[in-house]
Amino acid sequence: xxxxxxxxxxxxxxxxxxxxxxxxxxxxxxxxxxxxxxxxxxxxxxxxxxxxxxxxxxxxxxxxxxxxxxxxxxxxxxxxxxxxxxxxxxxxxxxxxxxxxxxxxxxxxxxxxxxxxxxxxxxxxxxxxxxxxxxxxxxxxxxxxxxxxxxxxxxxxx
Amino acid sequence: xxxxxxxxxxxxxxxxxxxxxxxxxxxxxxxxxxxxxxxxxxxxxxxxxxxxxxxxxxxxxxxxxxxxxxxxxxxxxxxxxxxxxxxxxxxxxxxxxxxxxxxx
Numbered sequence: 001x002x003x004x005x006x007x008x009x010x011x012x013x014x015x016x017x018x019x020x021x022x023x024x025x026x027x028x029x030x031x032x033x034x035x036x037x038x039x040x041x042x043x044x045x046x047x048x049x050x051x052x053x054x055x056x057x058x059x060x061x062x063x064x065x066x067x068x069x070x071x072x073x074x075x076x077x078x079x080x081x082x083x084x085x086x087x088x089x090x091x092x093x094x095x096x097x098x099x100x101x102x103x104x105x106x107x108x109x110x111x112x113x114x115x116x117x118x119x120x121x122x123x124x125x126x127x128x129x130x131x132x133x134x135x136x137x138x139x140x141x142x143x144x145x146x147x148x149x150x151x152x153x154x155x156x157x158x
Numbered sequence: 159x160x161x162x163x164x165x166x167x168x169x170x171x172x173x174x175x176x177x178x179x180x181x182x183x184x185x186x187x188x189x190x191x192x193x194x195x196x197x198x199x200x201x202x203x204x205x206x207x208x209x210x211x212x213x214x215x216x217x218x219x220x221x222x223x224x225x226x227x228x229x230x231x232x233x234x235x236x237x238x239x240x241x242x243x244x245x246x247x248x249x250x251x252x253x254x255x256x257x258x259x260x261x262x
Contacts, residue, residue: 016200019200019201020200020201020202023201023202024201024202024203027201027202027203028202031203051164051165052164052168054168054169056169057169058169059169059170060169062160062162062167062168062169063160063161063162064161064162064163064238066216068209068212068213068216069204069209070204070205070206070208070209070212071202071203071204071205072195072198072199072202072203072204072205073199073202074199074200074201074202074203075199075200075201075202077202104204122164122168123163123164125163125239125240127240127241127242129212129242129250129252143195143199143205143208145208145212145242147212147216147240147242149163149238149240150163151162151163151164151168153168
C-alpha cells in the first residue's frame, strides 16, 4: 500500500493509460462501424468536388449545406504519438483521428442534404479549423475540427 | 436568400452583381466546457461542446453576411467560402465571404 502512495503519479499515469486504451479503442471501433453503416445508407447521394452545369429547367432548388465535427484523441494514442515523434515515421494514431473527423463531417453534410431532398452535392470543400492556438501541444487538447460544405441540388422530376 | 458555393445559382440567371459581402464572428469557449473537454480528452471521442460552438459561430457569421447582402438589395449569395483563424488563446474566428448577386 505504501508503495502505491509513494508512486501516486505513476499509478495515475498507468490508470489513465489503460483507460485511454480500452475506452478509446472501443469508442473508435464503434465510431467506424457507425460511419461505415451511414456511408452505405447515403451512397446514392453523389458528392463531387467539381462544379456542374445544368440545362435550364432541371434544377428546382439549390442551397448551401454544411457539416462539422470536433474529435479529440485519447490519452493512450497521444503517448504513442509522442513516442513516435522521437523516431519519426507514420503517426497512425493521428491518421485515424483525421480520417474519422473528415468522414463524419461529410456524412453530416450529406444527412442535411438528404433532409432537403437533394439529389447531389456539388463543389464540396473541406476545411480544418483550430479552436485553441496550441491545439496539439503538450497538456493541451489534441483535437481536430473538420468542416465540410457544398451546394445541394434538388432536381425537378423528369 | 439563396446561398451557394458555386459560381452561379444553378438553374437561375444572375442579373446583377453587388460585389463582396462578408461576415465574421469571434467566439471563445467558457471554462466549464474547457474542463469537460479536457476530461473527454482522456478517452477520446467527439467533443460535443466544441462542435456546437463551431456550428453556432458559423451560423452567426453567415447570418451577418446575409444581412449585409440584404442591405445591398441582393437576393442570393454565390461562391461562399469559409475561413478560420485563431486570434487569441482559446478563441476562434470564423469568417464567411461571398459575392452578393440578384437572380431572376
